[in-house]
Amino acid sequence: MGLPENLFSAGTLSQILVxxxxxxxxxxxxxxLSLILGVLRIPNIAHGSLYMIGxxxxxxxxxxxxxxxxxxxxxxxxxPLIVAAIGFVLERGFFSYxxxxxxxxxxxxxxxxxxxxxxxxxxxxxxxxxSITVPGFIQGSAxxxxxxxxxxxxxxxxxxxxxxxxxxIVINQTKIGKIARAAAVDSEMVSAVGINVGWVFAxxxxxxxxxxxxxxxxxxxxxxxSLGMDHSLIMEAFLIVxxxxxxxxxxxxxxxxxxxLTQSLxxxxxxxxxxxFPYLAVVVVLTxxxxxxxxxxx
Amino acid sequence: xxxxxxxxxxxxxILAALPQFLPRFHTYIAAIVLLTGLLATSLNLAxxxxxxxxxxxxxxxxxxxxxxxLMLTRSQLPAPLGLVAxxxxxxxxxxxxxxxxxxxxxxxxxxxQISLGSLVWATVYRWxxxxxxxxxxxxxxxxxxxxxxxxxxxxxxIVTAISLFALYRIVRSPFGKTLEGIRxxxxxxxxxxxxxxxxxxxxxxxxxxxxxxxGSLFVVIDTSVFPDMMFxxxxxEVLIMCLLGGMYTFFGPLVGSSILVLLRTYxxxxxxxxxxxxxxxxxxxxxxxxxxxxxxxxxxxxxKEGRLA
Numbered sequence: 378m379g380l381p382e383n384l385f386s387a388g389t390l391s392q393i394l395v396x397x398x399x400x401x402x403x404x405x406x407x408x409x410l411s412l413i414l415g416v417l418r419i420p421n422i423a424h425g426s427l428y429m430i431g432x433x434x435x436x437x438x439x440x441x442x443x444x445x446x447x448x449x450x451x452x453x454x455x456x457p458l459i460v461a462a463i464g465f466v467l468e469r470g471f472f473s474y475x476x477x478x479x480x481x482x483x484x485x486x487x488x489x490x491x492x493x494x495x496x497x498x499x500x501x502x503x504x505x506x507x508s509i510t511v512p513g514f515i516q517g518s519a520x521x522x523x524x525x526x527x528x529x530x531x532x533x534x535x536x537x538x539x540x541x542x543x544x545x546i547v548i549n550q551t552k553i554g555k556i557a558r559a560a561a562v563d564s565e566m567v568s569a570v571g572i573n574v575g576w577v578f579a580x581x582x583x584x585x586x587x588x589x590x591x592x593x594x595x596x597x598x599x600x601x602x603s604l605g606m607d608h609s610l611i612m613e614a615f616l617i618v619x620x621x622x623x624x625x626x627x628x629x630x631x632x633x634x635x636x637x638l639t640q641s642l643x644x645x646x647x648x649x650x651x652x653x654f655p656y657l658a659v660v661v662v663l664t665x666x667x668x669x670x671x672x673x674x675x
Numbered sequence: 676x677x678x679x680x681x682x683x684x685x686x687x688x689i690l691a692a693l694p695q696f697l698p699r700f701h702t703y704i705a706a707i708v709l710l711t712g713l714l715a716t717s718l719n720l721a722x723x724x725x726x727x728x729x730x731x732x733x734x735x736x737x738x739x740x741x742x743x744x745l746m747l748t749r750s751q752l753p754a755p756l757g758l759v760a761x762x763x764x765x766x767x768x769x770x771x772x773x774x775x776x777x778x779x780x781x782x783x784x785x786x787x788q789i790s791l792g793s794l795v796w797a798t799v800y801r802w803x804x805x806x807x808x809x810x811x812x813x814x815x816x817x818x819x820x821x822x823x824x825x826x827x828x829x830x831x832x833i834v835t836a837i838s839l840f841a842l843y844r845i846v847r848s849p850f851g852k853t854l855e856g857i858r859x860x861x862x863x864x865x866x867x868x869x870x871x872x873x874x875x876x877x878x879x880x881x882x883x884x885x886x887x888x889x890g891s892l893f894v895v896i897d898t899s900v901f902p903d904m905m906f907x908x909x910x911x912e913v914l915i916m917c918l919l920g921g922m923y924t925f926f927g928p929l930v931g932s933s934i935l936v937l938l939r940t941y942x943x944x945x946x947x948x949x950x951x952x953x954x955x956x957x958x959x960x961x962x963x964x965x966x967x968x969x970x971x972x973x974x975x976x977x978x979k980e981g982r983l984a
Contacts, residue, residue, distance in 0.1 A: 486961045488911050493954035619786040652797045659790040667779050
């Protein structure tokens with residue numbers, strides 16, 4: 378295949394930086410999925426659809442508020458909240474009755490939700506591609522090693538670790554986080570000591586959905602918002618969660634790094650078959666660490 | 676139970692007579708129903724009888740189809756060899772993937788399989804010079820005997836009938852019963868001396884082979900192949916067919932796939948939001964009929980006998 382000559386150059390570095398900002402989005406979305414899978418044991422295929430709603434809602438909020446800096450930041454907050462509200466309805470309306478079902482049934486149920494949401498998005502937003510522009514003060518790009526890196530991508534690089542630390546605090550330092558972890562291991566025992574597990578599950582699910590919406594809102598300015606963005610993402614998110622270790626936030630971060638970097642470097646090394654590398658990485662990881670890289674919550 | 680072979684024979688006669696009455700397009704659809712039924716039934720061997728989370732069954736369907744199409748277009752070998760090569764390639768792939776995956780169980784098995792399957796899909800999708808990339812291969816030349824719509828239909832009917840009979844015998848054999856035992860309690864099965872992993876691997880290879888047969892039939896019917904056939908969403912659709920009809924009955928997946936293919940062909944034209952419609956139906960089935968349509972019918976009308984063959 379022959380390596381390109383400029384493999385160890387500034388071009389590679391900028392490719393890595395762009396890959397890392399995509400990694401941030403993958404991390405935010407897959408950490409939400411990981412929480413839901415780790416604590417509630419729902420393999421939620423509709424998670425990608427919620428991410429798509431996040432992106433479309435961000436677009437709508439911005440066009441409703443008329444654009445500008447304020448509208449942009451408002452959208453980054455309101456869009457995830459809209460998605461979280463949808464998540465609340467789904468959890469209370471459906472999943473809270475179905476926790477006892479086996480994985481396969483839940484997988485297919487969430488797949489049918491994904492089908493329904495896909496068409497609802499088509500009804501509400503139509504089939505055209507949408508886009509968002511970033512507000513003035515983070516437009517433009519920084520010069521790093523002589524190559525322009527958009528400020529927005531650098532901003533995303535800051536958001537990732539911030540979310541990781543935030544989630545770590547929620548899960549490890551707050552009471553509800555501790556209860557959620559206990560419920561992941563033995564929900565019957567948790568309810569036996571008088572805790573309303575249903576609400577803890579609802580909280581976890583809503584938090585996971587919020588993260589899906591946040592990922593969607595954050596990626597909106599650097600991608601074209603379109604139907605089908607759910608399908609391309611959800612399988613990646615699932616694989617990240619599995620290689621990282623179910624329910625482990627740091628695992629989701631590590632998995633996203635592996636996935637994002639093999640993706641961006643793979644395309645650089647071998648343009649035609651670059652998309653193969655992340656899957657190859659997953660196969661290698663699961664061959665040597667069948668239960669994921671880090672300890673799972675189960 | 677003497678009535679059942681008679682009913683099946685009658686069904687076979689009706690199916691054989693179909694092309695005499697139906698116009699070409701509907702004959703084509705009937706053939707698609709048959710081969711999709713075979714695809715779903717082959718998946719059901721792994722997931723319904725084996726309890727193995729075969730999440731990416733469409734890969735074997737796709738490899739069966741591509742194997743046949745590539746042999747017919749790119750090699751000078753006789754055509755019947757091409758029709759056999761597809762399923763054999765699918766079985767070989769299934770063996771390799773099975774060896775890698777079978778140590779894992781449930782969700783981990785499924786996700787590793789999806790990853791390996793996506794590897795195959797991505798390779799086919801991008802290898803323009805060999806597989807035609809995302810365009811696929813169109814206009815595969817077939818032997819004269821099966822190149823007409825009628826000929827292709829009869830070929831599909833015969834191969835599907837033989838394959839289903841073989842699958843039925845496998846399910847009824849001691850091997851099939853052992854597989855069900857493993858599904859219900861792997862630990863106990865291992866304790867009485869069953870080689871659990873070997874049985875699962877064998878089930879995977881058989882399922883992959885018949886998935887490949889369905890794929891090669893698709894080439895005969897449609898004379899084309901495309902990478903979407905082995906995208907993971909299609910695998911979930913095949914899973915849904917099994918669920919819709921009933922996973923714990925032999926004929927359930929056939930019922931489910933017929934319902935889905937017929938709905939898609941004749942209903943989706945008339946309603947603008949087909950996925951919405953399908954999603955709502957599925958949600959209702961999962962919540963209210965977890966045993967599927969046929970499973971429900973069996974339970975409702977034959978409470979004593981339990982499972983239908």
